[in-house]
Structures are given as C-alpha cells and as structure tokens.
Amino acid sequence: MTRPIAKRMCEFLREPAFPLATGHLRLSQQRAGGRAQSRWRVECSQKTQLRSITASAKQSSGRNTAENTGDVAPKPGMARFMGPRPTRLVVAITGATGTPYAIRLLEILRDLKIETHLVMSKWALATLKYETHLSEAEIRSLAHTNYTARDMSAPIASGSFQHDGMIVVPCSMKSLSSIRTGFGDDLITRAADVTMKEGRKLTLVIRETPLNDIHLDNMLFLRRAGACIFPPVPAFYTRPKTLEDIVDQSVGRMLDTLGLYVEGFERWEGFRKD
Numbered sequence: 310m311t312r313p314i315a316k317r318m319c320e321f322l323r324e325p326a327f328p329l330a331t332g333h334l335r336l337s338q339q340r341a342g343g344r345a346q347s348r349w350r351v352e353c354s355q356k357t358q359l360r361s362i363t364a365s366a367k368q369s370s371g372r373n374t375a376e377n378t379g380d381v382a383p384k385p386g387m388a389r390f391m392g393p394r395p396t397r398l399v400v401a402i403t404g405a406t407g408t409p410y411a412i413r414l415l416e417i418l419r420d421l422k423i424e425t426h427l428v429m430s431k432w433a434l435a436t437l438k439y440e441t442h443l444s445e446a447e448i449r450s451l452a453h454t455n456y457t458a459r460d461m462s463a464p465i466a467s468g469s470f471q472h473d474g475m476i477v478v479p480c481s482m483k484s485l486s487s488i489r490t491g492f493g494d495d496l497i498t499r500a501a502d503v504t505m506k507e508g509r510k511l512t513l514v515i516r517e518t519p520l521n522d523i524h525l526d527n528m529l530f531l532r533r534a535g536a537c538i539f540p541p542v543p544a545f546y547t548r549p550k551t552l553e554d555i556v557d558q559s560v561g562r563m564l565d566t567l568g569l570y571v572e573g574f575e576r577w578e579g580f581r582k583d
C-alpha cells in the first residue's frame with residue numbers, strides 16, 4: 310500500500326462513528342533492503358470497543374514525527390459513517406414466461422417497505438401483456454425506482470451503489486447465458502455481473518423446459534460462481550388450491566434465498582399428525 314493511501318485509511322478509520330474501527334490502528338513503515346524505499350501497512354485489530362479507538366501508530370524506522378506515525382488529526386469534512394441505509398433489492402424481469410411471480414414479489418417487498426430497483430427487458434414488456442392484466446405502468450408503480458434496460462448509466466450498473474441482492478424473475482435462457490459470460494449487454498445482465506463481483510446475493514428464477522446441455526451448463530457455472538439457481542417449481546405437499554397459492558409459495562422461497570424470512574406461505578413442518 311502506498312503511504313498516502315495508508316494514511317488516508319488511518320484517517321478514515323479513526324472517525325469516531327465508524328463502526329468497524331473498534332480497535333487499534335497501526336500504520337507501520339516496512340523498509341525494503343535497508344533503503345528508504347518503503348511500504349506502508351494499516352492494521353486494524355477489532356478487539357476493543359466502539360469509540361475507544363486508539364491510533365497507536367508506530368513506525369519501524371524509529372523516528373516519531375507526526376508524518377511518520379500516521380497520527381493525523383481529523384479534518385473537517387472528512388469521511389463520516391452514514392448510518393444504516395434502507396434494505397434494497399434489485400429486481401429484474403426478463404422475457405421468459407412468469408411475470409406473475411415478479412408482480413407478487415414486488416407487492417410483498419413494497420408491503421415490507423423494502424426499497425426495490427426495477428428493470429424490465431424489452432421482451433419482458435412484450436411477454437407481460439399475455440400474462441397479466443396489469444399494465445407496464447402499474448407494474449412499475451410497485452417499485453421504488455425504475456430503470457430502462459438500455460440505461461447503462463443507472464446506479465445499479467455500478468458496484469458503488471449499495472444493495473442487498475438481486476433477483477432476476479423470471480430469467481430467460483438468453484439473459485442466463487449473458488450473465489454466465491459476463492457479456493453485460495443490457496442493464497439487467499450488467500447489474501447481475503456487478504452483484505456477483507461485489508459478492509452480493511443473486512437469485513436467478515430461470516424458466517425454460519425442457520433444458521438442453523447449454524442451459525444446464527450455464528446454470529452449473531453460475532451456481533459455482535455463487536448465484537442461486539431457482540426454477541419456480543411448485544410444491545404440491547402444501548395442497549395449493551389456486552394459482553395464487555402456487556405463486557405465493559414460490560415467491561416465499563425466493564425471498565428465503567435473499568435472506569428475507571416472511572410468513573404467509575406454507576413451509577414444510579414434517580408429516581401432519583391428523
């Protein structure tokens with residue numbers, strides 16, 4: 310790490326409200342081969358409590374100047390911890406059949422007051438006309454923020470936009486293959502790519518039947534890369550009475566994969582006693 314970056318990290322972590330800076334900060338200089346050429350290292354142990362931040366900057370060269378110790382006074386306007394942000398999900402709808410799943414998911418997320426960022430592909434807009442009585446505008450109104458699939462400058466195209474995961478529901482075989490290769494030719498596949506590179510949750514509600522070798526290979530690859538492959542296959546042990554029951558059960562399980570535990574759909578609780 311270069312010295313200015315190490316020094317800046319120390320400044321940042323010493324902010325009293327920064328939740329991770331709960332230990333000792335150590336900015337040390339490592340000399341390479343006895344020459345003045347040096348590397349800077351920041352160590353942050355998280356042993357002590359929040360606010361008892363000790364910047365025990367030591368330097369291996371022996372001289373104890375403020376510049377070398379990294380013991381830098383906080384400056385006005387420096388980084389501040391922003392506090393908790395709302396829970397946010399990116400929801401993408403592609404041109405596979407299954408728009409009712411996406412609609413139900415958006416309704417539930419709205420009720421849970423989870424911030425949703427919605428993007429629909431061109432073929433999603435074509436397909437939804439056959440599958441639902443809701444118009445495009447009505448579906449968009451369920452989301453917190455909307456984007457067009459062509460808008461590659463949208464916040465969700467960047468890893469710096471913080472969110473808690475993404476779901477592509479339904480996910481066509483075309484979008485699946487684009488995500489697998491990292492092609493990122495539209496906002497959906499770019500946002501999925503970014504979600505994975507940032508190590509966030511990605512659930513792909515793939516829809517096709519039967520599946521060929523290419524589909525299966527793409528799914529296996531993405532599964533190994535960390536995505537959740539979720540074919541919306543109904544569970545009949547819940548004895549669904551309506552199509553809505555089937556959709557609700559699948560959507561509940563989709564939310565499980567994103568770490569959101571909701572009630573209101575049946576889960577397997579062992580054999581019934583009655």
Ligand SMILES: Cc1cc2nc3c(=O)[nH]c(=O)nc-3n(C[C@H](O)[C@H](O)[C@H](O)COP(=O)(O)O)c2cc1C
Pocket residue numbers: 402403404405406430431432433435436439480481482483484485516517
């Ligand atoms: C009514 C309809 C249903 C479709 N269902 C599927 C499907 O279940 N799975 C799939 O992979 N493609 C399906 N397609 C084809 C996709 O819409 C097409 O491959 C499209 O290029 C996908 O693009 P997108 O992923 O950008 O939305 C369907 C198309 C139509 C018109």
